[in-house]
Amino acid sequence: MAIWFSRSRNIVFSLRHNLNLSGILIKRDYSPRPAFTNSQLSSKSVCLDSFTSLRHESTAVEKQLDLVQQSDEEDPQELNFPGGKVGYTSEMKFIPESSSLRVPCYRVLDEDGRIISNSDYIPVSEKLAVRMYEHMATLQVMDHIFYEAQRQGRISFFITAVGEEAINIASAAALSPDDVVLPQYREPGVLLWRGFTLQEFANQCFGNKADRGKGRQMPVHYGSNRHNHFTVSSPIATQLPQAAGVGYSLKMEKKNACAVTFIGDGGTSEGDFHAGLNFAAVLEAPVVFICRNNGWAISTHISEQFRSDGIVVKGQAYGIRSIRVDGNDALAVYSAVRSAREMAVKEQRPVLIEAMTYRVGHHSTSDDSTKYRAADEIQYWKMSRNPVNRFRKWVEDNGWWSEEDESKIRSNARKQILQAIQAAEKWDKPPLTELFSDVYDVKPKNLEEQELGLKELVEKRPQDYPPGFQI
Amino acid sequence: MASLLSRFCRKLALPGSAHGSRMTSTTACGSETVKSLNLYSAINQALHIALETDPRSYVFGEDVGFGGVFRCTTGLAERFGKNRVFNTPLCEQGIVGFGIGLAAMGNRAVVEIQVADYIYPAFDQIVNEAAKFRYRSGNQFNCGGLTIRAPYGAVGHGGHYHSQSPEAFFCHVPGIKVVIPRSPREAKGLLLSSIRDPNPVVFFEPKWLYRQAVEEVPEHDYMIPLSQAEIIREGSDITLVGWGAQLTVMEQACLDAEKEGISCELIDLKTLLPWDKETVEASVKKTGRLLISHEAPITGGFGAEISATILERCFLKLEAPVSRVCGLDTPFPLVFEPFYMPTKNKASSSSSLSSPSKTHIF
Numbered sequence: 090m091a092i093w094f095s096r097s098r099n100i101v102f103s104l105r106h107n108l109n110l111s112g113i114l115i116k117r118d119y120s121p122r123p124a125f126t127n128s129q130l131s132s133k134s135v136c137l138d139s140f141t142s143l144r145h146e147s148t149a150v151e152k153q154l155d156l157v158q159q160s161d162e163e164d165p166q167e168l169n170f171p172g173g174k175v176g177y178t179s180e181m182k183f184i185p186e187s188s189s190l191r192v193p194c195y196r197v198l199d200e201d202g203r204i205i206s207n208s209d210y211i212p213v214s215e216k217l218a219v220r221m222y223e224h225m226a227t228l229q230v231m232d233h234i235f236y237e238a239q240r241q242g243r244i245s246f247f248i249t250a251v252g253e254e255a256i257n258i259a260s261a262a263a264l265s266p267d268d269v270v271l272p273q274y275r276e277p278g279v280l281l282w283r284g285f286t287l288q289e290f291a292n293q294c295f296g297n298k299a300d301r302g303k304g305r306q307m308p309v310h311y312g313s314n315r316h317n318h319f320t321v322s323s324p325i326a327t328q329l330p331q332a333a334g335v336g337y338s339l340k341m342e343k344k345n346a347c348a349v350t351f352i353g354d355g356g357t358s359e360g361d362f363h364a365g366l367n368f369a370a371v372l373e374a375p376v377v378f379i380c381r382n383n384g385w386a387i388s389t390h391i392s393e394q395f396r397s398d399g400i401v402v403k404g405q406a407y408g409i410r411s412i413r414v415d416g417n418d419a420l421a422v423y424s425a426v427r428s429a430r431e432m433a434v435k436e437q438r439p440v441l442i443e444a445m446t447y448r449v450g451h452h453s454t455s456d457d458s459t460k461y462r463a464a465d466e467i468q469y470w471k472m473s474r475n476p477v478n479r480f481r482k483w484v485e486d487n488g489w490w491s492e493e494d495e496s497k498i499r500s501n502a503r504k505q506i507l508q509a510i511q512a513a514e515k516w517d518k519p520p521l522t523e524l525f526s527d528v529y530d531v532k533p534k535n536l537e538e539q540e541l542g543l544k545e546l547v548e549k550r551p552q553d554y555p556p557g558f559q560i
Numbered sequence: 561m562a563s564l565l566s567r568f569c570r571k572l573a574l575p576g577s578a579h580g581s582r583m584t585s586t587t588a589c590g591s592e593t594v595k596s597l598n599l600y601s602a603i604n605q606a607l608h609i610a611l612e613t614d615p616r617s618y619v620f621g622e623d624v625g626f627g628g629v630f631r632c633t634t635g636l637a638e639r640f641g642k643n644r645v646f647n648t649p650l651c652e653q654g655i656v657g658f659g660i661g662l663a664a665m666g667n668r669a670v671v672e673i674q675v676a677d678y679i680y681p682a683f684d685q686i687v688n689e690a691a692k693f694r695y696r697s698g699n700q701f702n703c704g705g706l707t708i709r710a711p712y713g714a715v716g717h718g719g720h721y722h723s724q725s726p727e728a729f730f731c732h733v734p735g736i737k738v739v740i741p742r743s744p745r746e747a748k749g750l751l752l753s754s755i756r757d758p759n760p761v762v763f764f765e766p767k768w769l770y771r772q773a774v775e776e777v778p779e780h781d782y783m784i785p786l787s788q789a790e791i792i793r794e795g796s797d798i799t800l801v802g803w804g805a806q807l808t809v810m811e812q813a814c815l816d817a818e819k820e821g822i823s824c825e826l827i828d829l830k831t832l833l834p835w836d837k838e839t840v841e842a843s844v845k846k847t848g849r850l851l852i853s854h855e856a857p858i859t860g861g862f863g864a865e866i867s868a869t870i871l872e873r874c875f876l877k878l879e880a881p882v883s884r885v886c887g888l889d890t891p892f893p894l895v896f897e898p899f900y901m902p903t904k905n906k907a908s909s910s911s912s913l914s915s916p917s918k919t920h921i922f
């Protein structure tokens with residue numbers, strides 16, 4: 090980066106020198122407000138001198154840079170701009186708004202779960218494949234039961250990842266545990282893969298005293314420092330520039346790790362998407378950006394979200410290597426994420442992956458997607474383009490999975506999740522003092538006062554407050 | 561102005577240095593070496609010390625590499641390298657977001673927003689992310705290493721977008737701290753405290769004082785505690801509270817008032833969030849009157865929070881309504897700046913500081 094800086098600086102000063110443009114390139118003038126009034130002006134010649142001497146001081150640094158030697162030979166065939174040399178053309182030609190061919194989608198398995206001949210892919214062992222499949226199945230059961238729990242009024246809210254199990258699990262499987270994950274909110278499979286227990290998921294959804302988040306956020310806002318998984322936050326795309334900072338830190342620490350961050354198709358319209366990718370590229374941070382293009386941002390179809398060929402083409406705009414992958418193909422996702430991760434770490438650069446998929450479930454339990462999309466569209470993706478079934482076929486075809494395994498994993502998962510929910514529901518909420526802690530590292534006086542005041546109130550009128558909170 | 565500024569110097573009785581110029585004299589005072597520095601040089605010194613004492617600290621923002629548009633980051637890139645001191649793309653939400661990421665990994669990220677007027681694109685990252693990072697994670701994560709520096713306040717010709725005082729927006733956000741120094745010596749100590757405080761801090765620097773204020777600043781590593789207000793002038797008839805550059809104006813008002821026999825107690829709040837209510841409360845209980853002054857528009861300004869709190873705590877001791885002398889409720893105007901500003905005349909004419917016959921409300 091230092092080399093690039095000095096080269097572009099050389100070009101700038103070469104330009105200034107050759108074209109006498111020094112006036113244009115001086116920074117905005119922030120000369121101080123005069124401290125004297127008009128009446129004092131005549132007697133303040135000393136002050137004026139000190140101002141002018143100040144001006145000379147402020148340009149001293151620039152003069153220093155002027156002394157840098159550069160040897161740019163001007164090539165008459167090319168024009169020299171601060172950004173570098175560009176060729177010229179007399180043909181007025183606009184770059185078309187889109188290329189005639191959409192960027193193809195990398196896939197390994199066909200819809201029947203068979204490896205397409207001559208595919209590039211990273212082989213997955215039986216052990217890994219079975220583990221991946223088990224997690225995809227568990228995620229499906231988890232989504233189903235927690236969704237129902239919300240419908241029954243036992244938890245206030247839930248978001249499922251139905252239809253996106255391959256992205257969730259295969260991406261997680263391709264990462265190292267040291268890679269730091271910054272999720273959006275539809276990737277609980279990553280946390281599941283890393284060892285967050287079903288009980289821990291339930292605890293967060295119920296916001297009980299065992300919740301690592303201490304009951305402060307809505308369900309599905311999981312976070313776990315033990316698993317290098319940042320806490321989910323509702324605002325969209327805010328994690329993207331943060332991921333660039335995380336990646337940069339890992340680079341500086343020379344860790345064999347990268348930042349991995351997720352975003353939906355809708356989230357790429359946020360300013361933070363632009364900020365995140367641009368910063369990661371310019372500052373050369375090892376970040377893998379994974380965009381789950383599932384076709385819908387709540388009720389907004391992608392045709393109302395952008396006019397580009399999806400998200401993959403945006404990578405090049407930032408100087409970022411990108412790939413479009415079939416997000417419902419677990420093997421393709423695994424290979425792409427694994428390769429991207431290696432590139433990010435080895436070359437200290439960001440990589441963008443656009444995983445094409447479909448959001449089979451509603452946006453959340455607060456949404457009924459049949460209101461804005463056709464029921465048979467949902468059915469089609471659920472039945473015919475199901476990523477779990479597709480991967481299952483491949484695992485079964487290899488002789489690594491049976492019908493018996495299938496019913497066992499599902500019934501076990503179901504049992505464990507129900508138990509976890511029942512337990513989580515019974516436990517107390519966090520003690521009232523946790524309302525006031527962690528706003529700062531140490532409770533400031535105003536919060537101590539407010540806590541005392543609230544305690545008094547609750548003790549005086551307990552009937553006005555929900556039970557289960559120890560004072 | 562020179563004599564005013566010399567009053568800020570507690571330890572040395574040197575005559576005030578020629579204003580506007582940077583002197584490089586070094587004077588020993590006891591065991592402490594001090595140097596006459598302006599505000600941007602004091603900030604610069606603090607940044608040098610911060611980077612020196614913590615190898616995992618970073619300084620970045622627009623144009624900080626060559627020294628910054630206000631020269632606060634001079635020499636840092638050369639000394640600590642471009643991996644630790646670097647320019648960022650022109651994107652405030654990116655600057656703060658990236659800073660949060662760095663801080664969340666245990667680093668100290670001292671980011672610069674070029675001018676406080678441009679901090680708003682980063683407001684989401686500051687309010688929704690930085691301020692809530694620790695709380696929402698159940699203290700599993702935090703971005704306490706984040707410090708956001710931004711020049712704020714009137715500069716004489718800044719107009720709408722180079723003069724704003726946006727502190728009130730941030731004082732309404734639990735989870736961050738808001739700190740505003742009044743002078744070079746204060747700035748260095750407060751900035752080091754802010755950088756080292758385990759909470760995200762927004763640090764507003766009065767840009768008017770970057771060159772104008774010159775003070776003897778100790779050369780060593782020292783910190784001034786946050787959330788502790790300072791009584792910089794003792795008095796018995798009225799308490800005045802302010803921060804940043806406005807204290808210079810208020811000091812003038814105090815001098816004028818004293819000519820009419822009114823003894824003024826002037827308090828520098830320094831940290832606006834969380835603010836030191838106890839010091840202000842004790843003072844008002846002694847004097848019975850309060851005047852708050854800030855450049856930011858009066859409606860919804862931080863003076864309202866101070867006024868409401870003091871009213872709650874000192875009602876029976878108050879002899880007059882709490883007075884606020886602030887900017888007008890307009891965007892910060894260019895040619896009208898001298899009329900907009902809460903000048904010493906407005907302070908002097910306010911009901912609290914003058915005799916009943918000539919009261920005005922600003």
